[in-house]
Amino acid sequence: MTCKALREGGAQVLAWDDNPDTRINAQSDGVALTDLDRADWSEVRALIVSPGVPLTHPEPHRLVRLAREKNVPVIGDIELFAQAMAALPAERRPSIVGITGTNGKSTTTALIGHILKKAGRDVRVGGNIGEAILGLSPPRAKTVFVIELSSYQLDLVQTLRCDIAIWLNLTPDHLDRHGDMAGYKAAKFRIFSNQTSEDAAIVGVDDDHSAGVMTRLKASQRQSVVAVSSGRSLGHGVYALGGKVFDALGRSPRAILDLKEAVSLPGAHNAQNIAAAYAACIRLGLLPEGIADAIRSFPGLAHRLELVGTHKGVRYVNDSKATNAEATAKALASYNHIYWIAGGRKKEGGIGALAPFFPRIEKAYLIGEAADEFAATLSGTVPNEVAGTLETALDLAARDAAAGARDTPVILLSPACASFDQFRDFEHRGDMFRTLVRARIGNA
Template sequence: MIPITSFADKKVAVFGLGGSGLVTAKALVAGGADVIAWDDNPDSVANAAASDVPTRDLHDIDFATLEALILSPGVPLTHPQPHWTVVKAKAAKIEIIGDIELFCRERRAVAPGATFIAITGTNGKSTTTALIAHLFKTDGWDVQLGGNIGTAILSLEPLDSDRVYVVECSSFQIDLTPSIDPTVGVLLNITEDHLDRHGSMERYAAIKARLVLGAQTAVIGIDDDWCTTIATDLDRARKPVERISVRRPVTNGFFADRGRIFEAENATVHQVADLDGIGSLRGLHNAQNAAAAIAAARVIGVAEPMIVKGLKSFPGLAHRMEEVTRIGKVLFVNDSKATNADAAEKALASFDHIYWIAGGKAKTSGITSLAPYFPKIAKAYLIGAAAEEFAKTLEGKVPVVMAGTMEAAVKAAASDAALDAAKESVVLLSPACASYDQYRNFEKRGDHFRDLVQALNPARTTVEVK
């Protein structure tokens, strides 16, 4: 744990006692703060109290007596409307911050020399974060991996100048981190997402930009207009920027071309790595992730041979283009993390003969943007609430099976793919939807797919086909 001493002997409120919120409360207590913690969920309050965290209903607290409100990132700050604790904190004119901000302040006070690499982007940030950590570990560094990737940042090992802290940051977390100042800030891309929580694309982009604006060195993907503008703004401010692209060469930075990653410095170009044959980094989107990870590692000083070694040994992340198994000539891929069309596009672009399992709780944009990839889809197996909507979009373009459930979809797709004469077929779960209609989260959805695939009996895959 990282004790937070910046609020020692000060009274602070912590709201939101899920995984990261409970750790935050404990870290503040460990640092000597006078903590009052609360949650709208009584079970979370009871769990915190059982962990010796002081709890009290914040409805009964005079917020003017508090130094700050420490808010969990899942709690609305501005949209669709501020949470009641936010309203009380603003009325009392106290600051509202999150656990990443506490980390940043503690780092500046205790170990300003500790390397802090922060990663954000609409898509790809978890894979990039994990890959950066893996490259540093391969080179023998003491690496701490946390943030939005699933490990609360304040649960990491105490701050030390010899450690590297690799932290994934969501827009919700950045919005609660006004003084974020990483050694290297990575911004992969910006596309429409979370507008229900941020109100507009302009505000969403401005929040994402904050991570690189405060960085000593910025690594920015320039394949969308929002990020290109942010990189230009940093140039004007004369701040170091490493550009990355998978669409075109860059003069200074890193770019991908047919699976190879090149470094350019003052227009001098040399190849750093070749991703061909690395299943965990398949596809153009993973080329962007790899280029960003390489750029961040090179800024800090990871040797090029160790980067190449690390790329080849990277295992990838569950639910993100995860190669579950191969049965005969059929590859089964779990991309349950693809909760919108933009994310599913990355997977569809990575394969050529696809038996596609899609559906769930649809995002407003649907799947019309995926039309250029429909010729790659041999058949679609639709599940969940979006099945009828998706079927209308696919009508006349892609054969459709209204599977309804994951069990039916996996069984049908495996059978059809096994009979296909193609050299290689792919049964791909890339739903382009949230999971909440049938599963608690995308992880549970991906776990179910993986379990069903692993339970397949290859000997019966073709026998049961009618």
């Protein structure tokens, strides 16, 4: 997509990929290839890399190192988009809402897009969700771009200016890419880099790292700053408490939504996502009542606490996007009487941090490379069984949930692991779960 966009813009493109299969696919799409190790870099304006290409850790990719030796900027597709938007006349420049955080980015991005569409706004949703940023339709007057931004993508931006920059939370993740928490946090913080007094930062304050970000932004007095929380009242901001969302942006707080009505957004983590989306849409000029109505109608996202089906009182929930323990904690906090399918390629830290939620789990069914290690962690605390595969785990969980005589049992796929040992990605894993569940319900 980046090569196509550059060619259509009149650029001469020198394209390469280290993967032979990708090179074949690129050539079949009409992309001419150039071995950049042997190219003449004297007239190269920029090296545009995929977000997955290492910049610093565990070591820079050889082409990144070469570009730096030649004083060639290393950027990504988000930066190309930013430069194109900045070049537009002021009256044609769209509004840009950027969303980052360790967890909740996709849901918040999709929710804001949904609310804006319900309000009749011209909106484009993309970035790290859905369509790549350069594949979205060009802006018209008053277009709003709602962009999910990963730390990998933010590492590659220089001029991106977000009218509204949303920081949801920060917990350890991608440390192999960024080196440590300081590097990870610095990459995320780039979302605020080019904001001015005309812009707004919306910051979740429910973890220590993010509370520090709020303090830093307030001290800078560069932009307007709004706090959001899913567990405590705020003097100024938007927060969820006692099962309701409160708007405290004015003189006194007022309840604007009962969270029970947001049926596709269960759990405290989604309450924070709702608060952030509400704050952004208020900033964009929408009315509270319209925002609340749109939140009620939000259908949810695939692979994020997705209710796949219910059969004989047993709910089947696909949370395949939960690739780390922090994300799985949010899922476990959302239900009781859980028959938990977990495992895959483990990430640093394992599942020991989930111990406060173990009483909610009736039994665990463990799959993939992490199965034996997870079984050892759960031993003596949570009944568990090494199932090996997703299909076997689902069969065992369905058997036990049916025999458990519990009210509202939940079979929950929330792996707390990457998927690459058995699946292409988390979406493939979640799609397989959905297919297996629907076949089981249909056969029943």
